[in-house]
Amino acid sequence: MKAGSLTIVGTGIQLVGHLTLAAKAWIEQADKVLFAVADPVTAKWLRSLNETAEALPYNTNNHRRRQTYQEMVEKILTEVRQGLNVxxxxxxxxxxxxxxxxxxxxxxxxEGFRAxxxxxxxxxxxxxxxxxxxPGRNGCQSFETTDFLIRQRKFDPTSALILWQIAFTGNLGFYKLEKQSQAITVLTEVLRRYYSADHKVIVYEAAVYHPVCKPVIKHIPLATLPETEVTDVSTLYVPPKALAPVDSEMMMRLGMHLFTESVGIR
Ligand SMILES: C[S@@+](CC[C@H](N)C(=O)[O-])C[C@H]1O[C@@H](n2cnc3c(N)ncnc32)[C@H](O)[C@@H]1O
Incomplete structure (x- = not known):
């Protein structure tokens, strides 16, 4: 195994409180810390844990996010190739x-490094x-919003649906779409094929500075989604529309009919 290694850790969403003890130990003992975090306070805190900590390049002028991400990967690998524990x-x-x-x-x-x-x-x-x-109750499906639309992902509306990066619907770069609300209108139209106009959905933002700030939880009827403000960190939650019916033949095959009454399966 070559000298040099890579350990990748996450800060969690909430400032300081979500970092695991293991992640903190790896940050503290690394020869070089590189970070891509969403807020300046976390960046400052990481520097206090390890003075080598440096922000990864985050070029938002690239037309494609993929290009920006490639620059980050190159920076990480450059340090590892120098034999550092990154x-x-x-x-x-x-x-x-x-x-x-x-x-x-x-x-x-x-390239033969420990990672x-x-x-x-x-x-x-x-x-x-x-x-x-x-997610154990009705199941849960997660998709990136643009991917959900352009690949016509098959999903079950009687199960929970989580759509990520709604603010970037139809946007492969970082630019602000002039027609942002148009993209969300298209998303709403697609969802309307499966849910009623008044189906309550939630535009959600977890609190980073908890408990000083509370999470943003906007309960809205699906039809009003295009007029609802969404940010780069908004995630859309669409609750199941109804309980899925059970397949009694399958229950028989599994021997479950014997217990149906006692476990209260509907
Ligand atoms: C590039 S992804 C990063 C996800 C991150 N690695 C994680 O583990 O949550 C960015 C997307 O994550 C979701 N996200 C990030 N921060 C969030 C927050 N505070 N509340 C809700 N969703 C968030 C949003 O859908 C956002 O567009």
Missing amino acids: CAVFYGHPGVFADPAHEAMKQAQN QMLPGISAEDCLYADLGLD
Whole structure:
């Protein structure tokens, strides 16, 4: 194994409080810390944990986010190739909607370096807590919004639906879309094929500076989504529209009919 290693960790969403003890230890002992985090206070705090901490390049002038992400990967690998034990820090869970983290892992491993990723607390984890959603109840489907639309993802409206990056619908770069609300209107039209106009959806933002700030939880009828303000960190939660019917034949095959009464399956 070559000298030099890569450890990728996440800060979680909430300032300081979401960082795991393991992630903190890797940050403190790294030869070089590189970070891509969403707020300046977290950046300052990371510098206080390790004075080598430096922001990853984040060029928002690139037409494609992919190009910006490639520049981040290059910076991470440059440090690892110098034989340093590098800790790369991303916000939330470092492996959730974080292409550069996965790409850096892959490249480091392909080049013969030790590489590992530690889990962190993602926006979806916060959503479960703040909105009282248990994915074990009706199941839960998560999609990136543009991907959801352009690939016509198959999904089950009787199960929970989470759409990420709604503010970037139809936008592969960082630019502000002139027709932002048009893209959200298209999303609303597609969702309307499955849900009624008054189906209550939630535009959600977990609190970063908890408990000083509270999460943003906007309950709105689906039809009003195009007029609702969304930000770069908004996530859309669409609750199940109804309970899915059970397949009694399947229950028979599983031997469940014997217990149906006692477990109260509807
Ligand atoms: C590039 S992804 C990063 C996700 C992050 N790695 C995580 O684990 O949550 C950015 C998207 O995550 C979601 N997101 C980020 N911060 C959030 C927050 N504070 N509340 C709700 N959703 C958030 C939004 O959908 C946003 O567009």
